[in-house]
Amino acid sequence: MSYRQTGIVLEKLSIGVGDRFAHQAKPQLAACARAADKGVLVVPVWNKSNREHKIVGSEPGNTRAAADAAVRELGWTHSYYVDADHINLDTVDRFLAASDFYTLDVADAIGHPPDAGAAESFVHRHPELVGRIEIQGIPEPLQVTAEQTCSAARKYLFAVSQAGRIYRHIADRKQAGHFITEVSMDETDSPQTPSELLLILAAIADQGIPIQTIAPKFTGRFNKGVDYAGDVGQFEKEFGSDLAVIAHAIAHYGLPANLKLSVHSGSDKFSIYEPIRRCLRLFGAGVHVKTAGTTWLEELIGLAEAGPEGLSMAKQIYTSALDHLDDLCAPYAAVIDIDPARLPSASEVRDWTAEQYAGTLRHDQQNPLFNSHVRQLLHVGYKIAANLGNRYTDLLRACEESISRNVTANLYDRHIEPLFLRT
Ligand SMILES: [Zn+2]
Numbered sequence: 001m002s003y004r005q006t007g008i009v010l011e012k013l014s015i016g017v018g019d020r021f022a023h024q025a026k027p028q029l030a031a032c033a034r035a036a037d038k039g040v041l042v043v044p045v046w047n048k049s050n051r052e053h054k055i056v057g058s059e060p061g062n063t064r065a066a067a068d069a070a071v072r073e074l075g076w077t078h079s080y081y082v083d084a085d086h087i088n089l090d091t092v093d094r095f096l097a098a099s100d101f102y103t104l105d106v107a108d109a110i111g112h113p114p115d116a117g118a119a120e121s122f123v124h125r126h127p128e129l130v131g132r133i134e135i136q137g138i139p140e141p142l143q144v145t146a147e148q149t150c151s152a153a154r155k156y157l158f159a160v161s162q163a164g165r166i167y168r169h170i171a172d173r174k175q176a177g178h179f180i181t182e183v184s185m186d187e188t189d190s191p192q193t194p195s196e197l198l199l200i201l202a203a204i205a206d207q208g209i210p211i212q213t214i215a216p217k218f219t220g221r222f223n224k225g226v227d228y229a230g231d232v233g234q235f236e237k238e239f240g241s242d243l244a245v246i247a248h249a250i251a252h253y254g255l256p257a258n259l260k261l262s263v264h265s266g267s268d269k270f271s272i273y274e275p276i277r278r279c280l281r282l283f284g285a286g287v288h289v290k291t292a293g294t295t296w297l298e299e300l301i302g303l304a305e306a307g308p309e310g311l312s313m314a315k316q317i318y319t320s321a322l323d324h325l326d327d328l329c330a331p332y333a334a335v336i337d338i339d340p341a342r343l344p345s346a347s348e349v350r351d352w353t354a355e356q357y358a359g360t361l362r363h364d365q366q367n368p369l370f371n372s373h374v375r376q377l378l379h380v381g382y383k384i385a386a387n388l389g390n391r392y393t394d395l396l397r398a399c400e401e402s403i404s405r406n407v408t409a410n411l412y413d414r415h416i417e418p419l420f421l422r423t
C-alpha cells in the first residue's frame with residue numbers, strides 16, 4: 001500500500017530534546033531559533049519516556065505546556081512536537097492527550113515467535129527479499145537466502161505486528177495523520193543488518209503503519225551522556241547502508257516519502273556527528289537525533305556557576321547521588337559504565353569551586369578536569385533533584401540566566417551546529 005501524506009509531515013531535520021523538569025524548553029528552543037536565523041530549520045521534539053515521568057513525578061501534559069509556552073514566548077513560527085518516547089500498549093494511554101509524536105518501542109518483542117505460518121507466508125508474499133538485492137548507494141548487492149529471510153521474519157515479524165497494534169490503538173483514539181509515528185528497536189543487543197532493516201520496513205508497510213522515523217540499533221556503545229564508544233568507520237558504513245535501505249523501501253513499499261532514521265543517541269555522541277553529517281549530505285537524507293538528557297546536566301552547571309547557593313545545591317545533589325549510586329544506576333545498568341573508584345568523594349567535592357564543578361561535569365573532553373564517571377552518575381541522578389521538589393525548581397528559576405546560557409550553548413554549539421550547520 002502507499003500513503004497519502006495529508007496530516008503532520010515531520011520536517012527533514014529534527015532534534016529530540018529532553019527536559020527532565022520541564023523548565024528549559026525556552027533556552028532549548030532558542031538553540032533551534034539560532035539555527036533558523038542561520039537558514040537551517042531544525043525542529044524541536046520534546047521527548048520524555050514513561051520511565052522519566054515516573055522518576056520525576058511529572059505528567060506528559062507538563063511537557064506539552066512547557067513546549068507551548070516556550071513557542072509562544074519566543075514567537076517560534078515553525079513546527080514543534082511532543083514525543084511519547086519508548087511507549088508500548090501498557091504505557092501509551094497517559095500520553096494520548098499531550099503527544100503528537102509516538103515512539104513505539106517493540107525491542108522487547110524481537111525474537112518472539114510470530115503466529116504459526118506467518119513467517120513462511122511473509123516470505124512467499126515478498127520474493128523480492130530473497131536472492132540478490134540491488135540497493136542504490138550500497139556498493140555490493142545484498143545476498144540473502146530464503147532460509148535467512150525466513151529466519152529474519154521469525155525474529156522480527158511479531159515485533160512489527162506489535163508496533164501495528166500500538167499504532168492502531170493510538171489511531172483509534174487520535175485522528176490518524178494527526179500524529180507522527182516512530183518505531184524503535186534500538187534497545188536490544190545486536191544491530192540490525194541492512195537486509196534485516198529492509199525486511200522490517202517491508203513488514204511495517206504490510207501493517208499499514210505510516211512510519212516517519214525508525215530507530216534501529218547501531219553498532220557500538222551508546223552510553224548515557226558520554227561520547228560514542230565503537231568503530232566510527234563501521235558506524236559510518238552502516239549508517240550509510242541504512243540510509244540507502246530506507247530510500248529503497250520508500251520507493252518499493254510506498255512508505256511515507258519523508259521516512260528517516262532516528263538516532264537514539266543517549267546524548268552527546270560527538271564523534272559520530274561528522275560521519276552522520278557526511279552521510280546525510282551524500283544521500284540528501286534527513287535525520288532525527290534524540291539527545292535527551294543532557295539539559296539536566298546543564299542545569300547543574302548553570303546552578304554551580306550562578307553563585308554560592310546554586311553551587312551548594314549542585315554539590316549536595318552530587319553527594320546524594322554518590323550515596324545512592326546503586327539505586328540510581330540499576331535502571332540504566334546496560335547503558336552506563338561508571339568506575340566507582342573514579343568518583344571523587346563527598347569531602348573532596350565540598351571544597352570545589354564553581355570552575356571545578358562545571359569543568360568536571362561539562363562535556364568538554366579537552367578539559368583535564370572533565371570526568372565521565374561523574375557525568376554519567378549525575379546523568380542518571382535526576383531522581384535526587386526530583387526528590388528536592390520545589391527547593392530545586394525554585395532555585396532553577398532564581399538562577400535562570402546562568403542556566404539558560406548553558407542550555408542554549410550546549411544544544412547549539414555541541415549538537416546542532418556540528419550535526420547540521422558545519423561545512
Ligand atoms: Zn531509545
